[in-house]
Amino acid sequence: MTKDEIQQAIVDALGQHASYTSRLSSANVNEIIKQFDTLSNAQIRELQEILENLSSAELSALASAKYTTPALKEFKSTLDEWMTQITAQLQPIFVESAIALASYEASYIYRLADKKAPAISGKSLYNQAKNKPYGGGLIVDQIFPNISDQLRKNVEHVIRDGISQDQTTQQIVRRIKGTKAQDYNDGLLAASRKDITTEVITARNHVTAISYADTWKALGFEYVIDLATLDGRTSKYCSSIDHRVQKLDENTKKPPYHRRCRTVQVGTDKDGNL
Helix, strand or coil: CCHHHHHHHHHHHHHHHHHHHHHHHHHHHHHHHHHHHHHHHHHHHHHHHHHHCCCHHHHHHHHCCCCCCHHHHHHHHHHHHHHHHHHHHHHHHHHHHHHHHHHHHHHHHHHHCCCCCCCCCHHHHHHHHHCCCECCCECHHHHHHHHHHHHHHHHHHHHHHHHHCCCCHHHHHHHHHCCHHHCCCCCHHHHHHHHHHHHHHHHHHHHHHHHHHHHHHHCCCCEEEEECCCCCCCCHHHHHHCCCEEECCCCCCCCCCCCCCCCEEEEECCCCCC
16 A cells, blocks of 8 residues: 555544544433433422422522522522532543543554554543643533533523513423423523533543543654544634644643544654654
8 A cells, every 4th residue: 555545544444433432422422411311300300399389488589599498498409419419420420431432542543553552541541631621621520510500500590580470380390391392402401411412522532632642652653643524514723723743742732622623633753644
């Protein structure tokens, strides 16, 4: 094979591999969202029961964000528990999958380079990724706390607004959960599911990028080249840096450069030859 044919073969292999890892990410997202729905539905039922038994005075207090009675304090406690459990239950699912992903991706690069892989610590690679910002300052450990913070604000706003408009408890709950007729895509929880999907996929791409960089360095490469996925969904930034060559060190800029970034880096020589 010529040099150009070899380079194209590597690019094609990476493209096929990216499609496979995308399916893995989708499976991880689905598992997390399933747990999110189970948790949220249970907590909403408890909140609904409390709401239905509040007096007019307590509803007025709740609309003013005042938790002054035992029932209102129970309401706040249930809301607090819901948001706390989002991180407590969803983070471990993500972490377990991300550690396995890190190990798998490092092993893949060794296979691509036709080298025997040494013992690989997925946990060590994941810890590297966990401690480095990505995509404009995102941090892995903040994914679910950020999602729960935003959800809490939205839930509180809907409840206060619903009370001020004399909506029934059922109407308020529908605004949070959505309706069966719309497959529950018309409520607040739909926005949280979308956030989970975007953030988990982006974080997993970050784990992959760290695993790749660590492995290319272990294989003796001193440079990496950015390879963007060029199609109708490619960002302007990734289009502009496609085939950019960088020195592989602590200052190397790594994908994901933005949410849902699909750019990858490959070991190369200083002239960009794979």
